Amino acid sequence: MYSSDMNDTEPDEMVPGSLCEGRRIMTELHRATAALEQRVEAALATVGLSSPKLSVLTRLVESREPVTLGELAGRLCCVRSNVTQLIDRMEVDGLVRRVSDPGDRRSVRAELTSMGRQRQAAGIELLRVIERDVLGKFSTDDRQRLLGLLEGLC
Amino acid sequence: MYSSDMNDTEPDEMVPGSLCEGRRIMTELHRATAALEQRVEAALATVGLSSPKLSVLTRLVESREPVTLGELAGRLCCVRSNVTQLIDRMEVDGLVRRVSDPGDRRSVRAELTSMGRQRQAAGIELLRVIERDVLGKFSTDDRQRLLGLLEGLC
DNA sequence: TAAGATTGATAAGTCAATCTTC
DNA sequence: GAAGATTGACTTATCAATCTTA
Numbered sequence: 001m002y003s004s005d006m007n008d009t010e011p012d013e014m015v016p017g018s019l020c021e022g023r024r025i026m027t028e029l030h031r032a033t034a035a036l037e038q039r040v041e042a043a044l045a046t047v048g049l050s051s052p053k054l055s056v057l058t059r060l061v062e063s064r065e066p067v068t069l070g071e072l073a074g075r076l077c078c079v080r081s082n083v084t085q086l087i088d089r090m091e092v093d094g095l096v097r098r099v100s101d102p103g104d105r106r107s108v109r110a111e112l113t114s115m116g117r118q119r120q121a122a123g124i125e126l127l128r129v130i131e132r133d134v135l136g137k138f139s140t141d142d143r144q145r146l147l148g149l150l151e152g153l154c
Numbered sequence: 155m156y157s158s159d160m161n162d163t164e165p166d167e168m169v170p171g172s173l174c175e176g177r178r179i180m181t182e183l184h185r186a187t188a189a190l191e192q193r194v195e196a197a198l199a200t201v202g203l204s205s206p207k208l209s210v211l212t213r214l215v216e217s218r219e220p221v222t223l224g225e226l227a228g229r230l231c232c233v234r235s236n237v238t239q240l241i242d243r244m245e246v247d248g249l250v251r252r253v254s255d256p257g258d259r260r261s262v263r264a265e266l267t268s269m270g271r272q273r274q275a276a277g278i279e280l281l282r283v284i285e286r287d288v289l290g291k292f293s294t295d296d297r298q299r300l301l302g303l304l305e306g307l308c
Numbered sequence: 309t310a311a312g313a314t315t316g317a318t319a320a321g322t323c324a325a326t327c328t329t330c
Numbered sequence: 331g332a333a334g335a336t337t338g339a340c341t342t343a344t345c346a347a348t349c350t351t352a
Contacts, residue, residue: 021297022285026190028304033187034231035308036180052342070312082343084314089341106312106351131176137306143175146303150182152291153300154189206320224334236321238336243319260329260334 029153036134043126048093049119052076052086054127056110057095057120066099066109095119183307190288197280202247203273206230206240208281210264211249211274220253220263249273 037051044050049057059075060067073083087110090096095116101107112120138146191205198204203211213229214221227237241264244250249270255261266274292300 021294021301022289023281024301025288025292025297025304026285028301029183029187029190032304032307033183036183050341068312069314078342079344080313081315081345086342101312104312104352108313127177131180134179134307135176138179138303140175142303142306143179145299146307147175147178147182149292149296149300149303150179150186152296153186153288204319222334223336232320233322234335235323235337240320255334258330258334262335 025153036130039130040127043130044123047119047122047126049123052078053090053093053095054120054123056083056086056090057112057116058124060096060110060112061117061120066101066111068101068107068109070107072110090116179307190284193284194281197284198277201273201276201280203277206232207244207247207249208274208277210237210240210244211266211270212278214250214264214266215271215274220255220265222255222261222263224261226264244270 040051044054055076056072059072069083069087070080072087073080076083076086087096087098090110091098094113096110096112099109099111101109135143194205198208209230210226213226223237223241224234226241227234230237230240241250241252244264245252248267250264250266253263253265255263289297
């Protein structure tokens with residue numbers, strides 16, 4: 001959404017190497033991220049997954065016991081109502097099931113099905129292939145530099 | 155969606171400086187981009203805009219005449235049906251209006267309203283402030299490095 | 309009252325199918 | 331038949347309001 005969102009003709013913005021670089025950084029950041037995410041989503045779609053679904057499954061594999069929907073919302077950095085609907089769809093997919101929390105009757109927990117466990121492993125393997133490929137383009141120094149720059153950008 | 159989507163305990167993935175860096179790059183890319191976009195969306199929301207709406211308005215300002223919805227879809231890198239609905243909402247907002255194309259009766263063009271023009275200027279100014287701020291964190295060298303690395307990532 | 313989950317409305321995106329016009 | 335736009339179904343996100351339980 002950033003590309004060419006401004007015109008470059010304002011005189012006071014034409015200081016060389018100055019302000020137009022701000023836009024270029026934002027544009028490139030957006031483009032590179034979108035391209036990578038598209039690639040990840042396309043790969044995961046081949047096993048019936050998406051990034052949010054894989055994140056939920058991975059959290060469940062890690063915890064080895066049912067997890068509250070609120071905790072999943074924290075993990076996905078999204079709002080609770082989003083998780084409610086995501087778990088709805090994942091239950092239809094047969095990847096998870098809702099179980100009640102004996103200790104707190106307000107809570108609902110998501111539990112992994114065996115199909116969910118298998119699918120998670122497949123999804124993670126696909127992610128690894130992509131990461132290996134992305135990584136291969138850079139030297140160790142470049143990777144460190146990129147990480148440092150991205151962290152400073154925030 | 156990338157954060158901690160894998161566990162780090164597989165022995166053959168623990169080569170130092172190797173595979174776990176691929177995930178870190180993807181995670182950081184995702185995080186930095188999301189943070190920036192959130193900031194942009196929050197700023198634009200104060201003038202009743204969003205990134206896609208500002209992109210449409212900017213294209214219309216640049217062309218100085220009505221633009222077909224198909225061309226806008228190309229500009230936004232999205233599918234035509236998305237633009238149909240976006241223009242629906244922008245017409246309700248009073249930012250654009252649909253006009254018919256005299257030369258091709260299949261086509262519909264979006265035309266800027268005076269309110270749309272004013273809003274575009276306000277949105278661009280907000281974007282400039284953010285870019286100036288992001289830019290200020292880096293030296294000229296760092297900006298060039300970051301751009302180069304992002305371009306290579308794709 | 310506050311916390312956990314759900315529901316309903318909305319925004320932005322996808323795809324598949326359809327309609328009109330070239 | 332192919333191109334431009336629309337419609338409908340769906341995914342992922344938000345927010346505001348509500349309901350139950352702590």
